[in-house]
Amino acid sequence: MGLTQSLPWVGFANSDTDVSGSLFCSECMPGDGETLYDGRMQNKRIVLASRPTGMPRLENFRIEESEVPQPKEGEVLVRTLYLSVDPYLRSRMNEGKSYVPPFEINEVITGGLVGEVVESRSPSFQPGDIVTGYLGWQVYQVARSEDLRKVDPKFAPITTALGILGIPGLTAYFGLLDIGKPQTGETVVVSGAAGAVGMTVCQIAKIKGCRVVGIAGSDEKNEYLEHELWVDKTINYKTEPDIRGALKTACPTGVDVYFDNVGGHISDAVMTLISKHARSVICGQISLYNNEKPDVGPRVQPYLLVKSALMQGFIITDYAARFGEGMNQLGQWLKEGKLKYAEHVVEGFENAPRALLGLFSGENLGKQLVKVA
Numbered sequence: 001m002g003l004t005q006s007l008p009w010v011g012f013a014n015s016d017t018d019v020s021g022s023l024f025c026s027e028c029m030p031g032d033g034e035t036l037y038d039g040r041m042q043n044k045r046i047v048l049a050s051r052p053t054g055m056p057r058l059e060n061f062r063i064e065e066s067e068v069p070q071p072k073e074g075e076v077l078v079r080t081l082y083l084s085v086d087p088y089l090r091s092r093m094n095e096g097k098s099y100v101p102p103f104e105i106n107e108v109i110t111g112g113l114v115g116e117v118v119e120s121r122s123p124s125f126q127p128g129d130i131v132t133g134y135l136g137w138q139v140y141q142v143a144r145s146e147d148l149r150k151v152d153p154k155f156a157p158i159t160t161a162l163g164i165l166g167i168p169g170l171t172a173y174f175g176l177l178d179i180g181k182p183q184t185g186e187t188v189v190v191s192g193a194a195g196a197v198g199m200t201v202c203q204i205a206k207i208k209g210c211r212v213v214g215i216a217g218s219d220e221k222n223e224y225l226e227h228e229l230w231v232d233k234t235i236n237y238k239t240e241p242d243i244r245g246a247l248k249t250a251c252p253t254g255v256d257v258y259f260d261n262v263g264g265h266i267s268d269a270v271m272t273l274i275s276k277h278a279r280s281v282i283c284g285q286i287s288l289y290n291n292e293k294p295d296v297g298p299r300v301q302p303y304l305l306v307k308s309a310l311m312q313g314f315i316i317t318d319y320a321a322r323f324g325e326g327m328n329q330l331g332q333w334l335k336e337g338k339l340k341y342a343e344h345v346v347e348g349f350e351n352a353p354r355a356l357l358g359l360f361s362g363e364n365l366g367k368q369l370v371k372v373a
């Protein structure tokens with residue numbers, strides 16, 4: 001992963017074009033004349049082949065050929081340009097309902113994506129419109145117009161609809177401001193600090209006049225946080241043998257706001273250092289997503305008790321009615337150059353499963369995307 005200067009508006013893309021071990025099934029390739037749309041297009045889709053045990057493997061996915069569907073009245077045909085690759089997709093590979101239903105075996109993986117309308121039977125969309133929505137991991141698909149939102153490519157690069165101006169940005173915005181309630185001069189600790197949500201949290205906390213301590217899994221990521229995003233202190237949890245000790249040094253007056261993206265032993269350490277009336281925002285627990293058994297850790301209640309502190313989880317859709325407010329503010333900060341973003345772009349539709357696995361080894365700096373076309 002190389003680092004490039006990140007500019008507001010432009011962000012940067014780390015391109016990973018390694019297609020070795022591609023999942024594409026050669027037996028599934030179309031023969032002459034098969035599955036072509038309009039004489040030009042053929043379709044591919046990624047399905048859940050099996051449920052993982054622990055860390056997912058490429059074998060848990062399968063790439064299939066499918067027909068390019070025809071839109072009916074009120075529908076549009078969308079060509080995928082970018083797929084959003086998100087940690088919660090791992091939870092959906094498990095059986096059993098979480099806050100979203102599980103993927104079914106042999107069914108298409110679904111998630112956020114940005115695409116281009118190639119055919120429209122809806123008055124709301126024209127061919128060439130750029131749209132975003134929760135759709136399937138497919139190259140082409142039909143969508144109902146009410147499930148799509150237009151993206152304005154003149155406002156910002158279209159990939160931002162999946163990152164800083166999409167769910168990760170909104171998650172950072174509402175989680176930090178509504179639950180964390182950071183005050184000027186307070187210390188905010190962010191785990192998963194170099195990810196899509198985390199790096200936005202760090203910057204919003206700086207905008208609010210806080211001292212920010214970021215925890216991430218490489219020196220390269222921490223350099224980015226300190227040198228590009230003005231994060232005050234960083235800790236590399238993979239090389240730091242005493243995370244609590246390092247945090248204590250970095251937060252001499254305690255932790256006023258903890259924005260938790262990862263859970264596990266990192267959060268155990270942070271919770272011992274919370275200050276009076278601290279707020280812990282439980283956004284994600286990625287360190288636990290591949291666990292086969294429920295995690296048992298230190299009990300946090302005594303820390304909350306003696307510090308009169310709060311801890312609250314949230315799901316971003318809790319804030320759906322206020323998304324407009326969040327988008328406006330994030331867009332304004334982006335325009336003013338107060339927010340930057342980074343993107344880690346993996347090339348090629350068939351590499352989407354590999355990109356998902358990469359989230360768990362920390363391959364991404366910023367938003368993980370797959371460029372399809």
Ligand code: NAP
Pocket residue numbers: 086087088167168171192193194195196197198215216217218221261262282283284285286287288314315316317359360361362363364365366367368
């Ligand atoms: P992300 O942070 O861009 O990517 C995941 C990162 O997690 C990796 O880059 C890796 O960075 C880190 N990580 C992976 N395994 C880890 C482990 N065992 N211990 C510590 N860190 C680990 O992903 P994101 O989309 O921005 O999401 C961040 C968190 O927010 C996730 O937990 C996600 O589930 C959650 N989320 C919640 C909501 C909500 O509604 N509550 C919405 C969106 C996202 P390192 O190199 O630092 O290890």
